[in-house]
Amino acid sequence: MFLSNLMKKLTNKVFSKILITYSATILLTMFVLLLVLSRYYTEVIIQKEMDASTRTLERVEYYLQRKDEHIKNVMQELYLTRDLIFNDIAFALQSDYDTYLSYRLDMYSENSSFVPNNLNTFFQAYFSQDSDINAVSLKSTSSDTEYVYIYNHYKWNKYMDKKMPEKENLTGHLDDLQLQQVKWEQEKSTFNNIQISRAINDPTTLKKLGDLTVFYDIAGMQDLIRLRKSQFKGTVHIFQRDGNYLYSSDNGNSTVPEPLKNLAFETNFKKVKWNGKNYYINTVADDYMGYLYVGFIPENDIKKATIVHKYMFLSTVLLSCIAIAVTYFAMRSYSRRINKIETAIHEVQGGNLQIRIPDSREKDELTTISESFNDMLDDLNMYIKDVYVLNIRQREAEMKALQSQIQPHFLYNTLEAIRMKSIADGSKPTSNMIYSLGQLFRYSLSSKEIVQISDEIQHVKEYIGLNQIRYPNRLNVTYEIPETCLDGKILKFTLQPLVENYLIHGFQKETNHNELLIKVQRIHQDIEIVIEDNGNGIPLDKLLAIQTKLVEGATTSEGSIGLSNVHQRIQLKYGQEYGIQINSIEGEGTRVDVRIPAARREQIQHV
Structure with a gap:
């Protein structure tokens, strides 16, 4: 009940309503912002991990490509050494081991050089410098004969122990080539070695003679991946194009994770769900070597930013509380002042005018x-x-x-x-x-504000008539007023001040050649009235001052008050596009143009 009454009291106050609305808006905005930032941060972390995964896979790819490039160079050197490919290797791949040994002894006895040129020297020259090589195999296509040169006996024996638990078929470890008459190559899984093979063809007939296979220890690749562990989370897997599983960085685990089975041979990124958990799979396809490099990352390993999300949540709550508190105290001050104003209004309503x-x-x-x-x-x-x-x-x-x-x-x-x-x-x-x-x-x-042009002209004639009586035969006035314009409407006292201005400043009392023209004409939807004389004219500097003040709407000089008054009255009545214009040449005369709208009912009011 208390909370209900409190809320009712709050909602009856305008500032309380504003506070509630503002607080709700702040909370909604802050938490929407938190949600957006959280998702964005998660996407950034995921993208960062995917980029790190891609870089790791590319490093592994580059590592194996370098090994492959080395074997490619070896093959080129092999074919360039014609005596070796024609005389030694070709004979070894087409003969059994005993025959080949006899052939080697004969060739050595006939050779004048103390350095033999055969398989041993060739393998020693090109493969002994790479510490990652465990063994090199040269296997015949036409028979089961295979020559294996072992560089790392310890690792090779461990590898062979896994592949061939029964060793009675192994001829033994020799210091040079070893002949193995077993078919261990049928077992494709090589989790302690990565093998790269190249075909050896007869240079003349291009017929395939056998295969050169280099067995690389995975320790070098594991060291490379281990160095990247601080940046890359997850495991690295290598598949052949046909789907054969070659390598896993997961402590030599040879079991293919279910999501990695039947992967397409392409560079791609996707998210999968397995055993109720989300995983990210990043693949890099090497078309040249036929390997598919796969990064397999659990989402739980990526989302180590949970603590960051908690800090963001706490920061959002704290900032929202601060914003609401500041708003509350600021609005409470305004509310008190409003209450004082409201109290004063009620006092005035009660008749207290001294409050x-x-x-x-x-x-x-x-x-x-x-x-x-x-x-x-x-x-x-x-x-x-x-x-x-x-x-x-x-x-x-x-x-x-x-x-x-x-x-x-x-x-x-x-x-x-x-x-x-x-x-x-x-x-x-x-x-x-x-x-x-x-x-x-x-x-x-007359109390009219708007009169007919004929009445205004008659008023001007009466005024001019007084001056003609005063100065007989000194002023000649010409009126050019069409009958169609006489019924037009004009502001009262528009023309008489302009004529008066001429009689005061432009009229030449000493001559009888004073000419005054009053002309009325209709131009489209407007009426133009011209008052032109041949009097004294206006000096240029004074004329410019009058024109400027007319444009600015200011009162002109004392001698031209009539001009300013008429101009302002016309503009106030009809608009800025109407009024008077004045042009004059000193000693030749002055022309005043008055422009007003033709009788338009929406603009002209009769008083």
Whole structure:
């Protein structure tokens, strides 16, 4: 019951939920990582052992190939010594032992040299230097005659004791060639010797005369394997291509392990199960000599890394506990701070607006929330204190707004009364100026944000008309506005500031050749308005400054506030691809291009 209540209490807290989730994630991740690393480590160890096995087998293969290469060289020398192959060896293999001895004595008596050239000298010259050779056999194909030259009598006798327990057929041990008339070669198993044979053919007829067999002691190969034992685990076995079992490093055990029977003659690696245990078999096939070298390794010998696996497991558990403990203590601190924030919120809900969350030295999101919460309460208290004052000020502002609406109407009505008085008094120019000024005020009082192009053009005409009355015959204005563009929509007060900018800075009062062009045209889905004059123009450095500030969206110089205002209003309304562009040549004139979208309902709002 206690554990149940504790778990329920923990799961009701957000940080406890996070801790449980985080802990479960850490444990799962660490143990998955342990499993992956364990398998990977095992595979690495197995691969390392297989590589060591392969290197050992290749060393054994190289060892026997060197022996075979030596015999090959001996055979070449044998055939190159024509007197020996034709006169001595060929005669020995085709005759019985007594006949051959008589022949040797005759040849020796006829030879002028004191050094005989026969089987004894040849075997002594080419085989006596290799301490691994136990004996060399020269056996006839046409008869049972066999000549055996023994180099290591002790090892050879032990070998013969195993092969022929009854020795009555053995002619005895001589210092030179020994004749054996027994068929011991039929016994193929040679666990104390590795034999390598080569056929001897008649150099003239190529007819096979016999076989030269060299019996190598396995001690040298065992020493080689023993030196590799620190790196290689398991046993080495050698088979002939036909499956005959030649050698085992397992203390001379001549019994073929069941998994090694009927192995394919190929270089391969496989895993087998035998007597409830796993074994790895690594094979190297020597096509030249016809030997199959086999490494036989029990899996239990490879997996000596069990203690490493235990250390990995303990390390994983320890690191997981440390990670969970660090997380717990870190999150407990955050949990306490969250509880303070939660308590303060409940106090505010209860009506206590004087509560504050204590400041923390931590600079994180919870500190930001606490500070924002305290600032909110300060602002709330300030708002409660000032609400009545704000209400009074709001009413005063509303009254002033009503007054500001009344004053322009009063001014417009007063201008209209003055205009009527001017007409009555016969001052028509004054009347026209008052009328134009009154139309400008009327346009200004309109609450629309978007107007028709025709209205904006009319407003510009009224403004230009005032200046034409002021400077008669000094300004000539040309309007190129198609009828199809008059119904287009445009922001209010777009063109008048641009014309005003010209009249203030570009208009030449001393000449009557001032020309102003106002042109409206539609280009695809946009409307372009051109205001071009032949006035004073703008100096290059000032023009570059104005163009740069228009691109950057900054307010231009004091003399070009109208340009900046119009440009920013257009871009805010329609987007960055619209606005104004200005180009000017000092002393020749200025051109301002205004680009706005054609009336698109999704972009233009009527106010």
